[in-house]
Amino acid sequence: MTNPTTAAGNNPAGESSNDASEEMFVAPRQHLLDLDDLSVGEINDLLDSAEGMLEITGRDIRKTPALRGKTIITLFFENSTRTRVSFEQAGKILGADVINVTASTSSVSKGESLLNTVKTLQAMKIDALVVRHPHSGAPYFISNHTDASVVNAGDGMHAHPTQSLLDLFTVRNNIGDMAGKKIAIVGDVLYSRVARSDILAFQKMGAEVTISCPNTLIPDEWTLGSTLGDETGFGGLKLARNVEEAVDSADVVMALRIQQERQDAGHLPSLREYSDRWGINAKRMALANDGALLMHPGPMNEGVEISSEVAHGAQSVVEEQVRNAVAVRMAVLYALCAPGKSSRIGGSESNSGNEA
Amino acid sequence: MAARKLAITGGRVIDPAQGIDRIADVLISNGKIDEVTAGTTGSAPDGYEHIDASGKIVSPGFVDLHTHLRDPGQEWKETIVTGTRAAAFGGFTTISAMPNTDPVQDSAAVVDDVMRRSAADGLIRVLPIGAISIGQKGKQLAPMGELANSGVIGFSDDGNPVTDANLMRQALSYSVELGLPIINHAEDKKIGAGGVMSAGTVATRLGLAGVPAEAETAMVARDLNLAALTKARLHIPHISTAGSLIALRTAKESGVDVTAEVTPHHLTLSDEWVYGLKGVVPTTVGPEAYDTNTKVNPPLRSRADVEAVIDAVSEGLIDIIATDHAPHAATDKVCTYNEAAHGINVLETAFSSVFQLVDAGKISVVRLIESLTSGPATILRKDIGSLKKGFSADVVVIDPGSKWIVNPEQFESKSVNSPLAGVELTGRVVTTIYQGETVFDLSDVVASAGAKQ
Amino acid sequence: MTNEMERVLLTQDDIRRAMTRISHEILEQNRASSDLVLVGLQTRGVHIAKRLADSIERIEGFRPIVGTLDPRLWRDDPEVASGQPLMPSDIPEGVGGKPVVIVDDVLYTGRTIRAAMEALLDFGRASRIQLAVLVDRGHRELPIRPDFTGKNIPTARGERVQVRITEIDGDDAVVLGREG
Numbered sequence: 001m002t003n004p005t006t007a008a009g010n011n012p013a014g015e016s017s018n019d020a021s022e023e024m025f026v027a028p029r030q031h032l033l034d035l036d037d038l039s040v041g042e043i044n045d046l047l048d049s050a051e052g053m054l055e056i057t058g059r060d061i062r063k064t065p066a067l068r069g070k071t072i073i074t075l076f077f078e079n080s081t082r083t084r085v086s087f088e089q090a091g092k093i094l095g096a097d098v099i100n101v102t103a104s105t106s107s108v109s110k111g112e113s114l115l116n117t118v119k120t121l122q123a124m125k126i127d128a129l130v131v132r133h134p135h136s137g138a139p140y141f142i143s144n145h146t147d148a149s150v151v152n153a154g155d156g157m158h159a160h161p162t163q164s165l166l167d168l169f170t171v172r173n174n175i176g177d178m179a180g181k182k183i184a185i186v187g188d189v190l191y192s193r194v195a196r197s198d199i200l201a202f203q204k205m206g207a208e209v210t211i212s213c214p215n216t217l218i219p220d221e222w223t224l225g226s227t228l229g230d231e232t233g234f235g236g237l238k239l240a241r242n243v244e245e246a247v248d249s250a251d252v253v254m255a256l257r258i259q260q261e262r263q264d265a266g267h268l269p270s271l272r273e274y275s276d277r278w279g280i281n282a283k284r285m286a287l288a289n290d291g292a293l294l295m296h297p298g299p300m301n302e303g304v305e306i307s308s309e310v311a312h313g314a315q316s317v318v319e320e321q322v323r324n325a326v327a328v329r330m331a332v333l334y335a336l337c338a339p340g341k342s343s344r345i346g347g348s349e350s351n352s353g354n355e356a
Numbered sequence: 357m358a359a360r361k362l363a364i365t366g367g368r369v370i371d372p373a374q375g376i377d378r379i380a381d382v383l384i385s386n387g388k389i390d391e392v393t394a395g396t397t398g399s400a401p402d403g404y405e406h407i408d409a410s411g412k413i414v415s416p417g418f419v420d421l422h423t424h425l426r427d428p429g430q431e432w433k434e435t436i437v438t439g440t441r442a443a444a445f446g447g448f449t450t451i452s453a454m455p456n457t458d459p460v461q462d463s464a465a466v467v468d469d470v471m472r473r474s475a476a477d478g479l480i481r482v483l484p485i486g487a488i489s490i491g492q493k494g495k496q497l498a499p500m501g502e503l504a505n506s507g508v509i510g511f512s513d514d515g516n517p518v519t520d521a522n523l524m525r526q527a528l529s530y531s532v533e534l535g536l537p538i539i540n541h542a543e544d545k546k547i548g549a550g551g552v553m554s555a556g557t558v559a560t561r562l563g564l565a566g567v568p569a570e571a572e573t574a575m576v577a578r579d580l581n582l583a584a585l586t587k588a589r590l591h592i593p594h595i596s597t598a599g600s601l602i603a604l605r606t607a608k609e610s611g612v613d614v615t616a617e618v619t620p621h622h623l624t625l626s627d628e629w630v631y632g633l634k635g636v637v638p639t640t641v642g643p644e645a646y647d648t649n650t651k652v653n654p655p656l657r658s659r660a661d662v663e664a665v666i667d668a669v670s671e672g673l674i675d676i677i678a679t680d681h682a683p684h685a686a687t688d689k690v691c692t693y694n695e696a697a698h699g700i701n702v703l704e705t706a707f708s709s710v711f712q713l714v715d716a717g718k719i720s721v722v723r724l725i726e727s728l729t730s731g732p733a734t735i736l737r738k739d740i741g742s743l744k745k746g747f748s749a750d751v752v753v754i755d756p757g758s759k760w761i762v763n764p765e766q767f768e769s770k771s772v773n774s775p776l777a778g779v780e781l782t783g784r785v786v787t788t789i790y791q792g793e794t795v796f797d798l799s800d801v802v803a804s805a806g807a808k809q
Numbered sequence: 810m811t812n813e814m815e816r817v818l819l820t821q822d823d824i825r826r827a828m829t830r831i832s833h834e835i836l837e838q839n840r841a842s843s844d845l846v847l848v849g850l851q852t853r854g855v856h857i858a859k860r861l862a863d864s865i866e867r868i869e870g871f872r873p874i875v876g877t878l879d880p881r882l883w884r885d886d887p888e889v890a891s892g893q894p895l896m897p898s899d900i901p902e903g904v905g906g907k908p909v910v911i912v913d914d915v916l917y918t919g920r921t922i923r924a925a926m927e928a929l930l931d932f933g934r935a936s937r938i939q940l941a942v943l944v945d946r947g948h949r950e951l952p953i954r955p956d957f958t959g960k961n962i963p964t965a966r967g968e969r970v971q972v973r974i975t976e977i978d979g980d981d982a983v984v985l986g987r988e989g
Contacts, residue, residue, distance in 0.1 A: 037640035045894045052879055052895030061931040066882035094882070115690055135692035136563035137646030144643050156694070158563025196563060219560045220568060233561040265549075334882070334895070 187256025367409025417449025417750030429458025876900030905933030
């Protein structure tokens, strides 16, 4: 029953694509749902743009008219102060009107609520919907029912693309070209959208990614001590046997938050055991390369997945990640909502002769 | 109404119960089969209405052991009227109504009411299935003797598994003297742990919680062992994994009285359909992914499991095909994957979808028809599913070359939750006759082409 | 690097002379200004501003501060912006109370300059803002006029004026070509 004709632009073999084409802002991109369909060139453009945005966030007057008259709604079905605030700030610095909507998933009739909420918002002219939802795929569903641009601020266990962009931005600003660098991600992979998105993001930029976590927190079909094939969608990902193996000679060590729910669901005997066996502390950090970065998407459980010493130590760039969040989200919102963003008159390499 | 005389001539008549596979005529009168002739004259005898079936296949009407009519209780999804119409369109002349209605069919009162209304309003034959436990809550046995008297053909708590092994053992044991099968939805929900699709590469990429195959195989193994212990009849619904088949084979070889069914979707769709591209695996996930029309229980499995169940039904290890027709309204499907209800709308696409396997050489057309007619009839121990003289004239005419594109908006079913929308299929039921009367004719549908409902 | 479709309007020497002249003109009009700020617009305007600063330093012995500005987010017509990503702006010590000369390569509709002036406001209240451009190709759509001009080149709308400078393009030239 499989239809042998491929959908437009899709590759039926399921290979992961490390597409190195340098197209810049080619087709008007309407949504940012995940990083998997951004080319390396597009990612680099967003990161370049974020540099410009970062400078603006450092000014006394943090306001530009770029998205003036645009309406951005943050639609969060999960609590998250920091992510929501950074999106709100990003939109406001760009001059947009930002409205925050908090919604609940435990409403009267399940799906009706989400669909009706989106349709109601659709009736008011909005330009962008920044969505965080506990169900994987929710932003994809929403994008099918609205004309607004949808930005995925985290969907279930699936993806958190803006987090990965700011992680890439942070690494790039500290280390430069990521090709061939070793990234170690330690923590819950099965349930973590940050892990999934970061793996894809760093692999796309040419880095070698290794993960380490309890066997209960990776999919059953993955085996510790192996390297994944392309058919998994994460081709090249190394699964370390233990955390020491993962961080050894790493250029970046990313510690992920481990949640109490994992212990409650029986995946871990205790958070203390997790900390003993996988916690990133000074001794483990010492196995990484000199000058290796220590990262964490936040909020941190100090003493569990990361010791206080390294969390606030010299190698930690956690605060930088937080600062970069607004700039990266500004770049994303601008890329999606700025009018006529896609057309290039006169080309970008040759001169701006027709601009001034 | 039953006085009609009908001759269906010149078709390839396939009646596995009688070992018939030849060009012949089928003669019907008074609602019963009179004869399957030795050859064809190409014309009808005097006084007979004539259906010219040359180039077509003529088979007994299909028999479904697993249908969710949603009536009583959820009539916005389907009713006895719309469900039996959908069945007729799909070539089914007998369906078996699962008891997970509201109220549950766990008492004679409810079953009798469903039977009365089916006889009055249903377009084709509806057989009742009784609940295993009261309210399907899995705590206390339902009054199985009383239900047997009302005519149930078996007992099931579908879509809940009987999680208490002791209750399952008692149900099997109690059913022995009634001679009716226990049909347990085999799913260990603890192993499944909240998964919404099959565990595997697709689930990992999409970030959806996965149900491992072992959630089914573990309980199938338990049920087979209990059936052996109690010497009862066990019928395994919607079997879907290679692991379950291993246990099934061993059990059959050692004499356990077990039969098994597989659904059309588990024979033809894999977990890759959740990407929303009709089974194509994309390099990047797009907005068509998380297609809730693929959400079903048991979930669509890996391609390896699909191949295994195809081989098993072809070989006969899996006895029959049953639809598990599960209509759902838009509110239960137009939502996130996690929120969506489990179930696929099957009756009107069942035959055509599995017919693709015949073209692909995976199963013979005779075996296919057997799995839809004499196979189920044998499990039911009823005189249906065959063109034997004196049997109810339930006949289906199939055009094996007809190409059509599935359009759920045109379904007779009240619901449209099929993942096959837009898929082109080859092979189609063109006429369905029940008790000698035509209950579906494709040429009428094509002529009127009106919007349903 | 010129092809048949292009016509050289200014050669490397022409550009050098123009910049020297502009430097003198800037100095003339900003006599007492040791706090003069040249703000170059990304991308080529920045390099031109730097060269002007070098030139002024050679002539007068002091070097004006050179700032960079990307006015992209203040444009009213972002669709004509180049596909390049937003670049950081940097004006050391701001412009509050100081005379500013905005420096760009080509002046056309005037919209970039309007955006630049508004963007500049966020860096403080300049005492005066002037405009220096290497080429003025006409077709203004706003009431903007340059104070210092390298060369006036009347053009048709379908034509393209391309300024090449060594730091970016490998050579110095101003070239006229057809659109597309």
